[in-house]
Amino acid sequence: MTVSLDELMAALTRELKPEQFKDYCPNGLQVQGRAHIGRLVTGVTACQALIDAAIEQKADAILVHHGYFWRGEDAVLTGIKRRRIKTLMEHDVSLIAYHLPLDAHPELGNNVQLAKILGLNPGSALSRQNNHDMGLVAQLPAPMSGADFAALLAARLQREPLHIAGSEAPIRTVAWCTGAAQGYIEQAVAAGADAYISGEISEPTVHSAREHGIHYFAAGHHATERYGVQALGQLLAQRFDLQHQFIDIDNPV
Incomplete structure (x- = not known):
């Protein structure tokens, strides 16, 4: 089964109510990918290793707690940020992130x-x-x-x-x-x-x-902070009959 990206985002907005939060980053869709989602990968942070692993699993979208575009960071798309976003866009994979609403x-x-x-x-x-x-x-x-x-x-x-x-x-x-x-x-x-x-x-x-x-x-x-995004991914998988996988990229911090 698949769900449209618009329908998925509408459901996430209803569930997490990001408009009620004054946060350090944008909550919701951060990088737009293909129009329909059948495979969803969740993870804690949208690092390059998670993106690469999700693409290997043929994910249509990645849902994380720590996404991009944090307040105060340099806005230019160079270096690490360019490589991450380039990989997402080349493979038409959406990046969705929720910070304080998921906490x-x-x-x-x-x-x-x-x-x-x-x-x-x-x-x-x-x-x-x-x-x-x-x-x-x-x-x-x-x-x-x-x-x-x-x-x-x-x-x-x-x-x-x-x-x-x-x-x-x-x-x-x-x-x-x-x-x-x-x-x-x-x-x-x-x-x-x-x-x-x-x-x-x-x-x-x-x-x-x-x-x-x-x-x-x-x-x-x-x-x-490994557990909230897993619970959210499981809820979406059940609601929309999606294939869902949590990928844990180890981080000692």
């Missing part, structure tokens, strides 16, 4: 999907952005040590987290926000969390964790 979606979003992977039951929002929940908070069924929680993250995400043990106290309440949301550690403290999970870490985050007495886990930007 915040209440069912398909990266934060909700990460909770499912970790077996957490979100109880409240960590913060609000664009009038949407950004990050979540949950109570653990039973207290865990920082070391045991780090082992849980490693097992579920297949990546060893960087653990900043700001406290020796057990973890009862966990807050998280995927990707490069280490700056939300202050909101996690305000929410009464014993631990905060994000994807990345910056130098000030270490001191914040230690001085606030909170466990901080840098679990990987890529590792924490």
Whole structure:
């Protein structure tokens, strides 16, 4: 089965409501390809390796969390950017990208999907952005040590987290926000969390964790944001009877 690109984009707009977000990049169709889609590849970032792998799988469109044309970047099409877009256009493959709308979606979003992977039951929002929940908070069924929680993250995400043990106290309440949301550690403290999970870490985050007495886990930007785009791809595959494949291009960050 195939679906028209216009129909697919209309469905994505209804589902993700990108017009409600003030984002760092354009959300939606970023590079237009062929008019009908039967094979959809999803991935985290539209790097050259993902594009090449998708073309090898004869994809009609690629759906990602991290696309192109970020705010503040040079607008000229040279170097890496030229090669990526040239490859897409030569093979008539569409590139579709959703950033904050995919983070915040209440069912398909990266934060909700990460909770499912970790077996957490979100109880409240960590913060609000664009009038949407950004990050979540949950109570653990039973207290865990920082070391045991780090082992849980490693097992579920297949990546060893960087653990900043700001406290020796057990973890009862966990807050998280995927990707490069280490700056939300202050909101996690305000929410009464014993631990905060994000994807990345910056130098000030270490001191914040230690001085606030909170466990901080840098679990990987890529590792924490693999799941929303997969859930979205699966939804589209079921709705439009598409062939869907998630391609994971490993990234240690």
